Amino acid sequence: MIDIRRFNTLGGANHGWLDAKHHFSFASYHDPKRMGWGALRVWNDDTIAAGTGFPPHPHSDMEIITYVREGAITHEDSLGNKGRTEAGDVQVMSAGTGIRHAEYNAEPDATRIFQIWIIPDGERKAPSWGTRPFPKGERSGRFVTLASGIAGDDDALPIRTDARVLGASLKAGETAEYALGQGRHAYMVPAAGAVEINGQALGKGDGAAIRDESVLRITAKEDAELVLVDSAA
Known part of the structure; x- marks a missing residue:
């Protein structure tokens, strides 16, 4: 089963400094049919104006993954962590028992990110944060795991779920496959380009x-950059 959710049907709001699109219910956008997908709770497509950002605010009990599509995001938190994550790279914040953080676009142009929240499992632990580069050349023509709580x-980057x-990253005409385990849920969004996934545009x-599909076969119709979440039900 593959349910396509077109970009122009997403919820969201334009705050001037932030233009946010929500794949699932978030903030003032509520759709009882889009409360999450498996353990995936939030997937926001955010455009942050230059010199602006999210001021310090609290989180707990959530795995928050930021995939930077364009520009860069600068992070500061109550643990004393500071870091800058550039386009194509990833940062992970395990909110755990509680953390305050700020995310700013200190760049001269707009920054575009996917903000992905996944519900943690297991014992509550102290919060943590990390970031690392993932060169796009290393994922050319294939899927590479960016963040995971799965053994192996x-x-x-570690997450607690x-x-x-x-x-x-696929060139036009290239195909990549991903095996989805039984009972798993997947959610995929092209950060750029257009593809077919198991025959659907x-x-x-x-x-x-996506669920109840043993193999995902993705063919790029034009150069494409893909982000995929595979989670427990």
Whole structure:
């Protein structure tokens, strides 16, 4: 089953400094049919104006993954962490028992990010934060795990949940496959370009909610950059 959610059907709001699109219910946008997908709770497509950003605010009990599409995001938190994550790279904040953080676009142009929240499992632990580069050349023509709570994904940023976040870069005409385990839920969005997933068309910013598909076969109709979340039900 693949349910395509077109970009122009997403909820959201334009605050001037922030133009946000919500794949799932978030803030003032509420759709009882779009409350999450498996353990995936939030997927926001955010454009942040230059010199602006999210001021310090609290979170707890959530795995928050930021995938930077264009520009860069600068992070500060109550643990004393500071860092800058550039386009194509990823940061992870495990909110755990509680953390305050700020995310700013200190760049001269707009920054575009995917903000992905996944519900944690297991015991509540102290908060943490990390970031690392993931060169796009290393995921050319294939999916690479960017963040994961699944055993064996040792090269990925750690998250505290039965899920993984993956990225792939496909040239027009290239095909990549991903095996989806039984009972798993997947959600995929092209950060750029257009693809077909198991024969269904998916454009930039569209979301594909997937389950009961043993293999995902993705063919690029034009150069494409993909982000995929595979989570427990």
